[in-house]
Amino acid sequence: MYAQSALAIVLLARSATAKVCMNMTVPVDISARTGVFNIAVPQTNLDATTFIQNQTQQGRNFTEFALLDYATTSGRYNISTQFCMPSAGNATNPTIQILTHGIGFDKTYWDLPYDNCNYSYVDVATDAYNYYTLSYDRLGIGNSSHGEPLNEIQSFLEVAALAELTMMLRKSIFPGVTQKFGKITHVGHSFGSAQTYSLVNMYPDISDGIVLTGFSMNGSFVGFFGAGGDFIQANLNQPFRFGKVDTATVLAVLNMFSLTDLVAGVNAAPGLDYPNGYLTNSNINANQYLFFLPGFFNPCILLASEQTKQPVTVGELLTLGSLPAMNAYAGPVLVITGSNDLPYCGGDCLATGDPAIASIPATVAKNFPMVSPSNFTAYIQPNSGHGINFHYNATGAYAVINSFLNSKGLMSI
Template sequence: MAVLSVLALALLSTGAAAKVCTNVTVPVDINARQGVFDVPVLQGNLDATTFAQNFTNIGRNFTDDALVDYQTVTGRYNISAKFCRPDQENGTNPTVQVLTHGIGFDKSYWDIPFNAYNYSYIDVAVDDYGFSTVSIDRFGIGNSSKGDPLNLIQAPAEVSALYEITKMLRAGTFPTVDTAFKKIVHVGHSFGSVQSYLLSALDPTATDGLVLTGWSLNATWLPLTLADWNVHLARLNQPLRFGNISTSAVQQAYSYLDSFGAGNTDLVEILDRALALVGIDISRQDIWEELATTEVGDIVNGVNETVTPIPQDLPTGYLTWVDFTANQFAFLLPGFYDLALGLFSERTKQPVTLGEIFTLGNGAPPTTPFSGPVQIVTGRQDVIYCGGDCLATGGVAESIPAMAQMAFPNASAFEAYIQPNTGHGINAHYNSTGAYHVIQQWLLSQGLGSS
């Protein structure tokens, strides 16, 4: 009842608010000790498959096999960020949430530009509860600096970037923001939760509260996930975004499609006519399924965009899952997400690096000395961290995420909340805003709201 009263007060006091956001490039000085791995340079998709076979082989520890040394990585790199605040801030002690996305996403995961932003986490946190937010593209991903996908873009370097951004927010030196935040909460999703956890172990004073979404301590199903992804080279999977295809090449493709006489915006019509010419009768729905949900759809993603994507020419050590069918298996619960949003997430997906795969939780300390409040929020049907049912514990705990309490022996408060009818990608489900309110409500109950 007390929490509901706090919620009602927050809604009444900020109901008319609207977020004001600024996109900013943040130079950070990275300093991280991380592994040196020796694997052959990937030449094609079969090499990516070989990597996945080696990594998921139950008879070997491929990370240890590939590790040949350690090195300290230093340098100045740029992190792309978006700072949002209420248009009218009440009080003098605002709280900022630092939002770190998981694999396959960028910072737009927290403010999805789909269906009038109805899935926006930031809208709920800022407009309804008066928080400020900083969402970042992790180092090596999105609009942040890219680099060697094997021995530079790894978890330790990404955590170092997150740490530097956190220190700026604490000191009042974050670009375009003149506030020195006394209360900083770190909210992560999946790999972003891993990094938030690592940050709290690196410096338990860096954060005042942890919200770890799409996460548990159980990594049993990570090999299953990699197998499901059937990883391909990102530059081959979506060549218009991740390869080196020029605008002129895209225009030539348009001209070629025009030669079929169907116009360059209806690929289903083009394929339908081509198949009819050779006597193959396939329904337009089946053609659409083939184009939209398999790698054919990924290859043509970008052809019909209003603005031709700028090719990123990523090295071959940047990988991605094969198509939307793999996307659904890992991230989405059938029947509880909008297919249009699912396909949007496929068109805008982000890659993962070899270095990230090697350091995905590898070497993470079993506990953190962090002494503030911790909340874990995971979808009931999360495949990656719960094997498809977060309540399937055999009676030894309330949920699989709840078992992570042992990693926070000094936490002032701990809660594991299981969001119903939700897969791993919480923010892409119909009921995502329900989870958002649970998080904000819990933060207020822990005294971490803006004041």
Template sequence: MAPQLRFTPFLLLRGFAAAKTCTNLTIPVNIESRQGLFKTIPFEGNLDATTFSQEFTNIGQNYSNVLLKDYQTVRGQYKISAKFCHPDNGTTSSVVQVLTHGIGFDKSYWDLPFNNYNYSYTDRAISHGYSTLAIDRLGIGNSSHGDPINVIQAQAEVEALNDITGLLRNGSVPSIDTSFHKVVHVGHSFGSVQSYWLSALYPDNTDGLILTGWSTNGTWLPATIASWNLHLARLNQPLRFGNSSNSGVLNLIKNDNQGEGLIKTILTLLQSVEVDLPNQDIWDVIATTEVGDLINGYNQTIEPLNYPGGYMAWSDFTANQYAFLLPGYYDLALGLFAERTKQPVTAGELLTIGSSPPSSSFSGPVLVVTGEQDAIFCGGDCYATGSAADSIPAAAEVAFPNASVFEAYIQPNTGHGLNAHYNSTGAYEVIQNWLEDHGLES
């Protein structure tokens, strides 16, 4: 039977801004992760990324098994970049929501600065009195990077998430002067995979699960990888992701000493009356092709993130829309913002994304929130179950045989990237109400 969840129409929530205090911090974590040791494969150019995609999506083989040589234990101390927020009244809730982003994003996914934070999940949680900790997953953003095949894998990221959770419970996180009675894990997509995985390995280290953009059906992962048309991150957005190995590309793009830098040349050419391109064509060339990604990051004052080969990114904004955004139900400017700020995925993550345990013994409450037309976990229609279940996400109930309650909520008019759609705040309110209804109030 479909769950009856409280729903506040998103139109009543638009323009809301929570009063919050936030601190950016770095959390040292110690991990010990038993994981795959894969054969070394080349990642020198974009054709190598294409070859990886071809092998990964080959229906006749399991590419993870093809590359697997052995198993290893990865040990070490790493740094996790995080953003801690709490209500702007000097109080810190005894319940903290740990927010884990998916592929292509970083911790800003939960507190998008676009349009005066109008899409901020953090603001909605803060308005209900919760504290939040949004993290850059291990290997991504401003967290520690590492070997993209044999270190930055799903299991290692789960171990980092588990260590952070223990530190929160013990009051041992730097710059957070409190311990938390309850920790709720909120994930999106790959972040939901990791939150689920944590609940399977360490069921006593979470008090509640909110899994957004998720189901247990991985049928459409190969189609997703194919649609991304993967490039090496350092070549796709060299001004943000570049490193010393492509310094020549960086110089070509940025060298404006003689007014001949590639960016200036492209813009001048497209705007030239001699070319006589309509404005729409100019926009299409810049915004919806790799040209836009080459320009992204230009004039930024931050240092490049220095991702080596083996870190990959989807090719351009068209691939972004296909996987994450439902046409007509998102702000085009926000889509372009997401493309400018996208983050990569490692080969190791893709090779291990399907390795999570088949079920979890977690005995607390579980809520799955997925967009009605999620392409990655529902193939574009979350209700297309052939009457086998109320929805594709609802079928995940079998993975939680001991859960105190399991419910699946389908957000209408929404694709995979739930937080980037017009009605995102409606889903946020469903989540906060559900937590309060199931013993996880702030």
């Protein structure tokens, strides 16, 4: 079930003046309490639709309905990481940002190669602000270990992996990394923000500062995300990337989708063999609805997003809302969300219904009772949907994030 443990280091440098990165596969031994759900793993696309219908029915908590018991899941898993350092990495007391992607993406969300890397958060954090970064494929996704999609690959097992990566850096035992870090911060997107939120509640001293992008604590609109994605089996949607390609699969895809779906990832490296129960949004139209604000993105990056998208497990979907109402963390918190974010703002983050409330993300302040008002900031990124990094003004959001961390004394020195 688990991939073989290995450490593979590849040095990457785009130019003599660009950041320097290492790709590493890091084994982690982790354990977490996971839910035992008394439902069948979806086996067909119709099963996947039924699952989403159950999840999005108003007045019904399908997670609570399907939950049978809890169990402890333990194992050794491989996590695919990218560690990057500034081209002028001469800080004596550097700070590292740990970057956690959301649903639909892998670690490349933070370092998009599209358009000469003008959409790379990592480029800005490293060479404009002198931070080190660690991005990674969340457990179950991309080149990290995959697993059983219902009762294994769930939110809190992934949080355990994030905690272990963080402690390796704290203890200076991260494979292949010789730097010692004075401060460690965490930046998440969407589901990655939810995992960052859970991480610092479970371990309040693990992070010196957190940034929650594409986030609020308002779950009223998450059903829009589930329904709008038209989620189906990933291995049928893009069989060359996500499944085992055989005649039956090709015929099935031809009958259901366009040629674009069939050939997506035909040149991708093999190995992303996802079993049934790993779901993905159905097509480029759904991708736009979930993550993009029309008129404020390059259509070519939407196509690139569709060709590089990643799935989500049914276990993740059942546990993504398992967040404590009150968080024990007391450090600096920035919440930055696109003005027209779908799942956390219903498409309009300023439509609060109360003139005394500046924005929906601003209400997250009450969930951090230990954080002083001076250490909490909610910022609405204009002209952006849920996938902030994909919009024309993404670099503006990058500046807000890194300037916030700098203002809290978290810069590398």
